[in-house]
Amino acid sequence: MAEEKSCLSLDTKLLSEAIIELNISRHNVSVYPENHPILKRSLNQAFSIFQKLFELRDEVMLAVAKDVIVVDGSTLDKKNPVFRDFASCLGKKNIAAVTFYRGMTEVEMFYFHQFLQKDIGNVSSECIQEVFDSQKLKHIKVSLIDYSVFTLSEKDTEAMEGPSLCELYVHGLLEGRLSAEDTSSMVQKISPRELAVFFNGLAPEEIAEENYTSVITTYVRKTSERRFSGAEMKKIMKFINNLRPELKQQFLSSTINTLSGEGDSLREALCDMGADEVVELLKLINEQMVKIPEALKNVLQKFSQLNNSAYEAVSYGNGIIEDDILFAPEITGLLNNTDFKSFVSDSYQDEIQRLLQQDVKDSNTQWLRAISLETAPEFIERAYSDTVISILRSEITGSIEAEDTEFLLQALKEQAAHFAGTGQYGQILKILDVMGSVSEDLKIQASVEMSDEYFYSPEFLNILISSFRFFGRTSREEVRLICERYGDNMIKPLMDVLADETSQTIRRFILSLITGFGEGAAHEALEKVRDERWFIKRNMLFILFECGNTDQLKKAFSHCSHENPKVAIEAVRCLLKAKDQRGISELRKQMRSSDREVCMKAITVAGTFQVREVVPDLIHMLRKKALTGDEYEDKIPAVRALGLIGDPGAIDELMSILGEKTFFYRASLDKLKSEVRTIMKNHFQERATVQGKRRDWASRWNIR
Known part of the structure; x- marks a missing residue:
């Protein structure tokens, strides 16, 4: 079983929670006395999560490289401020790695934090090791960097x-x-x-x-x-x-x-x-x-090879001595099989048998599950936070001493960081609401303003946005409400994270959050579109397209000639949305491009925006003689675009395609004809009938 546990990988979310709670309790040790309720609760929270980790592993080793934490050869999130803070703390003590073993207690965790708070000074690793060993931490071990062993010429x-x-x-x-x-x-x-x-x-x-x-x-x-x-x-x-x-x-x-x-x-x-x-x-x-x-x-x-026959218990008086422990005669008598029934009656044994035969599947365990939920650490944390919020919202707030108010607000700040780290955004919204509706008593207002500074600080915003990356997609509505609460203060941090994000899925989620800010996001996008990196320009032009007004959209013209076609097509989309004629000219240039991918994207955009001015260009593409199967299939986007635009002048050209024949590329031509029939049925059949031009073409070409 021990070997099986050692092979199990650690849950990344659970490990992240453990480090976050460990770092929070470390800070609390430096602030509160040993028996303070907040400190006890913080240590218990960290200890509970480590117990879950010990169910997977007998030991948890955190290696440190500068301000980065490494676990099992993998680097944890380098941008997470909590991880960097904890790693830097260990690095200042020349700790290269710390290992937590199964059996660790809350007391050992407390003394470990005390060791981290000690001002040891600039001493050798051997001295630091002696200080650590004096803490007598049986289930926590550290590996130190000893620079004294190196000599230089x-x-x-x-x-x-x-x-x-x-x-x-x-x-x-x-x-x-x-x-x-x-x-x-x-x-x-x-x-x-x-x-x-x-x-x-x-x-x-x-x-x-x-x-x-x-x-x-x-x-x-x-x-x-x-x-x-x-x-x-x-x-x-x-x-x-x-x-x-x-x-x-x-x-x-x-x-x-x-x-x-x-x-x-x-x-x-x-x-x-x-x-x-x-x-x-x-x-x-x-x-x-x-x-x-x-x-x-x-x-x-x-x-x-032990000689068991030579073993004999040592007698002392009427008792015996085993492993330096004296057992009284009453105890040895209790352990004697002949006296077993004197201490365990038949009725007691029958009761035990009935309990063993009881089928627990038939029992109603709903009440037990309810108790388990109410005693879970997450439930207790939420209940504690709700209690503090209720106190701050009540009418008695004005009679609370300033020191007690400061304590309650500090508790909410700590809870907010914890909720952000575990994706409990509903609780964060409650905390933000109470900050906005708290009593206007002057004694309290100063403390509230100091707390507001924390909630709007770059430190907390970074913690919040880092949390969005992991948990935000599962709680989209609550994340949207948080962004709405922060307003434009959230735009720039989100764009900074977007610039460095490597996951396409997370980028799309962050873009959806940014576009929810409207013209404020467009204004910031115009500032950042000057970045030389093409993917930053593309993302900013996308935000501009979604959020910008007409004047803002027209400013995308300077990017229509960008060397990267993905940037250029986004700029053209902005101009077309603003109904700027320059967008049509740039679109035609891209449709005539020798780059097939650029040409196909431009044709798709023409159909999406129903640009009638490019209908002659699309008809010219259809009239061009196809020499290969790929050239037949390349005409399909042009057919779709004409269908979306709905110009009757394209009917005759589309009809002529249905009459074409080829010997070598019949499969490709059939695909093109099938697309034409679909377009004629969905977009042109009724219009041609109204204009008297049907000429029995629907029945002739099998269009139903």
């Missing part, structure tokens, strides 16, 4: 921007430029944690298969005079335990194969390690499913 000092000297030695060993003899003295100076951090930062393809063994032999380099020791075994174990999962198995396998031939030296090393450390080694081998060579298996088997 005078020449190296002049180039401090380059990689460290130790990194150069290890790289040389991996690339085969340096031998084990050349690198052993330098590599052995690196602490196990630092060496693990270095390898965790490498891509898998940077480590060749033979390099795993060379690193192990170099790191614990032996000479003929010196035997392999237990200290070196512990050193290797510490190095492997700090590696990321996919590297653990490779290095552990190489270690086992390297050490299996040591014989007596290996047995002595295992004896030096102690029973607990040998058990830890065996546990690691089982978790990574590493095959044990026969020689090592024989050595390890000796550690499992």
Whole structure:
């Protein structure tokens, strides 16, 4: 079961919530005393989410690279301000990675936050490790960067921007430029944690298969005079335990194969390690499913041979002593099978049997589900927020002390960040509403204005928009109401996110939000359309088309000749919507383009806007003799455009297509004729009959 859990991937949403709540509780530790209700609630929220993660994994490791968090080799959202804040906090303590293990308690989480708040100063990683170890956090471990192990020559000092000297030695060993003899003295100076951090930062393809063994032999380099020791075994174990999962198995396998031939030296090393450390080694081998060579298996088997017959409990008085615990005679009597019925009656056993035979499927568990919902963390958070909102809306607000009001508003600010991170936009709307309708008492108004500054700050807007990217599409109406509440303040941040967004689905969603602002969005689009990147211009022209007024639309003319056809066609659409004659001229230019894709898009736009002025151009395209099957099919968009425009002057030309014949490209011509019949039936049949031009063409060409 443990092996199955270690293979499960973490839920990205659940992991994001855990980091967000962990960072919130970290800030609360620096603000509130240990027993404060807000701090307790914050720690409990973070602890609850970590318990859900521990159902998937026995440990959760967060690696740090500058202000970025890496989990299982994947980088979390680099633009998320919460992730960057937490990563920067760890980086200031020289923490390369922090690992949370199953069994962690809220108290340990609190002391971990206290450690992060300590002002340790500019000291070595060893000193920082000592401070951390003093916290006695059994289920939280950190990996530190120890810069003191690196030494530089005078020449190296002049180039401090380059990689460290130790990194150069290890790289040389991996690339085969340096031998084990050349690198052993330098590599052995690196602490196990630092060496693990270095390898965790490498891509898998940077480590060749033979390099795993060379690193192990170099790191614990032996000479003929010196035997392999237990200290070196512990050193290797510490190095492997700090590696990321996919590297653990490779290095552990190489270690086992390297050490299996040591014989007596290996047995002595295992004896030096102690029973607990040998058990830890065996546990690691089982978790990574590493095959044990026969020689090592024989050595390890000796550690499992215990003489059970020699065991005898130690008596003291009328009791016995087991594991330094004295058991009284009453307890030993209770555990005796002969006295079992004295303590467990037959009626009690019958009651237990009835409970076991009860079919719970027939029970009404609806009340139990209701209780589960009401005790869920999400329900409690919403209930707490609603209670604070009710207090601020009530008539007693004027009698509340300024300090208490500040506490309530601070609580709402924290709740808003939490709701944004979990996509609970309905609660955010409630908080924004109470800020707008709160009592006008002067004592309260100053605090409310300070809170309003936070809700309109770039920090909170970035948190909100980052949340839109993940959860917004499932709550479109609530997101629209939030955007409507913020008004034009939301336009520029949304456009900034749009410029960097790589997902087409999310871009469309953000565009739908921006176009909801009307002319305000068009004004901002005219400012940003000056950007040199073609896709930014295209998006801004699309926003201008959806939101702009006539004067704003006409300003798109300067982009009609853009080198990228996607930008040019958007500019033409703006001019056609504004009924600007220059748009028709530019449209004709694009219809005559030698680029087939540009020509087809221009024809489609002509039909969509029913531009009658281009009917002669479309008829000319139909009259052009087709020499290939593709040229027949290229006439289909022109036929559709003529149908949408509905000009009767095109009837005769369309009729002539029905009379065409070809020997080689019959399938392509049949597609064209089928489109003509559909257009004639839907757009021209009634008009031709009214004008007396039907001439029995409907029955002649099988148009019904």
